[in-house]
Amino acid sequence: MTDGKLGKGALALISALAVAAPVGLAATAASAYVFGNVRIEGNQRIEPATILSYLDLPRGQDVSPGALNDAMQRLQNSGLFETVELVPSGGTLVVKVAEYPTINAIAFEGNKRLKDENLAEIVKSKARRVYSPSQAEADAAAISQVYASEGRLAARVDPRIIRRGNNQVDLVFEVAEGKVTEIERIGFVGNRAFSDKRLRNVLQTKQAGILRTFIKRDTFAPDRLPVDEKLLTDFYRSRGYADFKVQAVAPELARERDAFYITFQIQEGPRYTFGTVNTVSEIPGVDAADFAAQNRVKRGAVYNPTIIDTSIRRMEALALRKGLDFVNIEPRITRNERNQTLDLTFALTRGQRVFVERIDIEGNTTTLDEVIRRQFTTVEGDPFNPREIRNSAERLRALGYFSDVQAESRQGTSPEQVIVDVNVEEQPTGSLSFGVSYGVSTGVGFNASLSENNFLGRGQQVDLSFATGSGTKSSGFTFVEPYFLGRNLKASFRTWYNTTDRLNSDYNTRTVGFQTGMEFPISENGRLEMRYKLSKDTLYDVEQLHVDAESGRLVGSSPILYNEQGGFFTSALGYSYSYDSRIVGLDPLTSYRLRFSQDFAGVGGDVKSVTSTLYAGVESRAWRESVTMLAEFEAGAVHMLSDQNSRFMNRFTGNGKIRGFEPNGMGPRDLAAPNEDALGGNYFWALRTELQFPLGLPEEYGIKGGLFADAGSVWGLDNNMGAFDTPVDDGMHIRASIGASLFWTTPIGPLRFNFAKALKKEDYDEEQAFDLTISTKF
Template sequence: MTRSNGRARGPAAGNRRSSRTGLGRAAALVTAISLAVPVGFVPAPAAAFVFNSIRIEGNQRIEPQTIISYANIPRGAQVSAGQVNDAVQRLQNSGLFETVEIIPQGSTLVIRVSEYPTINVISIEGNRRIKDEQLSSVIKSQANRVFSPATAESDAEEMAKVYASQGRLAARIDPKVIRRANNRVDLVFEVREGDVTEIERITFTGNRTFSDRRLRQVLETKQAGLLRAFIKRDTYLPDRIGLDERLLTDFYRSRGYADFKVQGIAPEIARERDAFFITFNIQEGPRYTFGNVNVISEIPGVDAAPFSAQNRVRPGQVYNPTDIDNSIRRMESVAIQQGQNFVNIEPRITRNLRNQTLDLTFALTRGPRIFVERIDIEGNTTTLDEVIRRQFNTVEGDPFNPREIRNAAERVRALGYFSDAQVQSREGSTPQQVIVDVNVEEQPTGSLTFGVSYGANTGAGFNAALSEQNFLGRGQQVQLSFSTGRDNQNSSFTFVEPYFLGRDLKAKFSTWYITTDRQNAEYNTRSAGISPALEFPVSQNGRLELRYKLSKDTLFDVDPIHTDPEDGKLVGSSPILKREEGSRWTSALGYSYTYDTRITKLDPETNYVLRWSQDFAGVGGDVKSVTSSLFAGVESTAWRPEVTLTGQFEAGAIHMLSNQKSRVTDRFKGAAKIRGFAPGGMGPRDLAAPNKDVLGGNFFWVARAEARFPIGLPEEYGIQGGLFADIGSVWGLDDRDGANGVQVDDRMHVRATVGVSMFWDTPIGPLRFNLSKALKKEDYDKAQSFDLTIQSSF
């Protein structure tokens, strides 16, 4: 028997190496702990035995009766040689003994056994990429249990699968044992992790319309590139290959290739097991357009006209199953609004191979009368059932609407509380009832982050945040954040209850403390306040927020006009700012109405947002004013799926009451609205004042346009390009009496900028590079042609 006097590392021990005997496969394990091939006494074929007694030798933990029962040799009866050999096999196959020996001694049968040792400790050595806890979760061998070579070998295979799931197919796990006293062993799994098995090349056969390069952009799997050390999608994962097949199918069918199919996927691994070569064999088929499109009703009393108005498929349009599904969703929404239950929108497609068109008919049919028996929720250990259940507009006893169930499933996934959420229906206690099963897998929803940031104007900064998106499993959001830069500090606390009083009523509370330290200006500001709010739906896509705001805003350290004793020059800020110096309390009631099509997602290609807000100050406090703002935005990928077009228009106005005058802490700042200008770089300015600080304006408007698109680099680099253009103005003051009695120019001077952007999604955070050119500006404006923002959390 081979023994080792080395000491194995236990669960809490260090990384001590041991002198130990290696185990390979099951046979190697047997050899490592001196498993003898069973030695059975095999007499001549004609021999027969009669045993009146059975004696057990060598057993320590296992009772003699247990061994006798496994042997199953009858006393006082004739026993053949075959029966003796069968007894040996039964004892060996029991998994309890290293060696088994049966020795006839006259009328006595001696069964001599050597038991498997007991596992003392189990340890894992050599792993760096994957923690002990994750690997231990797949190990079936247990301390203080009988050692089994087969189980240890199976454990090594399961651990290798964990490494394979992370792309390390070359990883090897070798189970080793160390003999201890009292028939005990230490089981050690030695890990050789190996390198990541990268995908060296992805190719396609059968593609004529799109190049290999374009199709590679569609896949989730990526080729290894220059950033292979950071990009993990270049590892081979079989599950991801199945996803790639669906992505290719969706890509082609959304471009009119209704008959597209992936005929085969051939992954090949290099001999060194360090690289994969994947080939997709595809069949494109013809490209179809829609021919005749109509909507019919086969339900008595149901008019097809309101449903037809929701149809978004037009003749001559390139076939896209998303357009059909989008139209069905709109029509089903009409059925829900009309209270029409059990309405089924059935798309009927007729192929015309000669002219490569598809005739489409949306048929309104009466579906089966099925009701929801109950909704079962499983897998949630922290999240309360009610948090998931309130995402369903359907309750027990309601008519079963598959579309509504799918929409609810999307809402559950959108919560962000679960790594996986599956919603399926099955037949209930009767064929007319269904049970909706909701199976979720929770994921961490809290985070503690520390980060650094950098801006061309704000310089380097530090930020920290503690957030929880599912506080106490109730779906509540809590966030505490702090950030500091070269010229400012910002700390805030926010609490959101998304379902206040058990209704679709979002309650919010926020508080903040913000300071600026001469941020491109010769004065400082400080703001502290609180704001509770309630938000609730008023239509399918519309929400209304009611809020209250109480804040104390302070303007201080305004540098008055004076002569610098060192150089004799005049320095200082405008008398307008000096007159505004001090603190004022603002107590305001406000509301915001938001129309957002992303709530229902009826059009997956284009989203619209419209927001109108007003705040009325004067409910106590020092400030009496009305502040109004308008925002309208559209984002679309309808032109090309890989190109995102964005357009925005924003405007605002402050109207002071009771003959009050606005302050710089209340007014709009132009650089925050129009890109291409430095902070404090545009807007009304007292040109007669030495410091020429920006004063802000009571009014502003700005229009923005932006396009984001790929620039030809491999998608795995995460780099895209962009173009943008901004035009707008900030103007208007209540107090225009500047330095030396000169009236400040607060007219509406239009500014315009254009620029290019580079977006880079990096492992250290998202980067955006802006290079802009001010096409129209005033001589005193401060333009900023380059800006870089970067943020990293660790």
């Protein structure tokens, strides 16, 4: 057995010797050679006719030394032979060949990061096929490229052969993986408005830090640079820098090939605001006034191309409603360099008469075509609108099903038709979440949920959740069909089973039920949901007031709870109106959400009531952009009908509304009862404010800080006579807390640590100073 590597240098040496020996000697004896026969030696698998076809020399005619050399080169370059030799012998030309061996087996050595089966899928050399040195070299280069994409640019792969008997060899790829080529530094040249640190936060690529073992975005990937350029461009232009350009990106490899230094050379340009904004029509019979009402660009606002696109979409939608085809909304911008303003004119012009011939979709192995097509308002045969095609691609990206979406058009079978090519790259859409909570009196609780947002590729959402803690168990199942009956109609079904066992109380609860509903848009930002709920809610194991025989002490719960024992059915019809500014996204830095709900119980069942809840929230990054400000307000009220009194199971507890308090840790209590159980309330309100900010650590560490302040109350009972006919204090006593949070994005998921301190509370309230949440995705 021999072990060696066959390279191009060896082939060149063999060729040179072959020419210098037989052909060269023949040329010395005579200027030409004549042969009548050809004898082939050494071939085993290759047919003589194949060799003669590569030889291509005439018999019985003069053959020059150059022609002999060309014939030998043709045989050598065929890739069929390891060595070739032409020997003139009288009137016979002897062709001596040594065929390439057959590959017996392929092996990999030295690889740890990539498994053998993964590398075997890369190489094109196969066992039981003829060994080709050029193919082996190409396979080695392909393996090196895969390692380079993983950030290991110093990886080396050498193909070697081990000769066996019967003209067979083992092909072994020796791999030296090398170290990860990390990005040691990212710098910028030409930035004045934003610091290097702020711009680094915008990029998808990150610098290496102390968590480099877990963070893969700090490895150099050339295909990531165009994405970073677009992110920088979008960042600047959305902040008024209309002339921003990335002039050059210079990645520099360190001499040791273990680190990269990347420099972005940029040109910011001036920051513009909008000047005059007009709408004109260049189409006879079309009034511009109606379209001007759809404009959302305001004079004096900072330039943002997103706002312009939004206004154009609204005008195009109006044109469709009016039955106007081939209307093009052309934004014409005039720069005023002196005062750094942009005058904007929306011009209604007649567009080219081009129709969509068809929409071709590729790349979706799981997601059904219909899920993708329903994001396109344009179908085959409709007038072609390039902007609407781009907007459809943005809607596809927003689904979260795809890591990349590209929509491009090309000419169809005629100049008046186009074909839209949609290429998608799918990504995981399922998530596995784990949660941990801790309370002074409740101990540690755990929860897990399994969800899939693109079930069976149909765009359906399925959620399955389980939670257990100190005395609590809950489970639930949710199914959502976002396009019921092929329309923008969201159908949902939810079922649950929850129990509590002595959770900060001397009673147990159980609730089981289901809810089904339909949700649909009623305005650009608003949606309306109609639903029906049926549940059975049970309060049990409430201990009656009595004197313990052994201790002689009074024990038991409030008579309010004792009299509310038992199970009762709630059958309710309800509705919710929600408003979300993110649907249109006029302001990328600030978003608003509003939700108002009412449920009317009494469609059968045991309960007759009206339950109303309100939620309003705002999130803004308008101050210094890296700082996020959040504010949320919630309120609710239960109004009983038909002279019924509210029960604990349909009152509000305030759980999770104000940080710093245990579950069932605040609200009205019967202080005359020995256990002072929480009673809940007919009303609640809660105000939560939060500030999230960087801590000065490198962004790639994924660590941020936060401060919060909460306030609220739970109050109100229909029957407030407690133990020994003592009135229960069910007044609206304000609770307030402050605290700090630590956010850490880790490889196992985002962690949140909350440290809270109750500033205003009642003596009987139960505090919770710390809690932790964790979630991860698959």
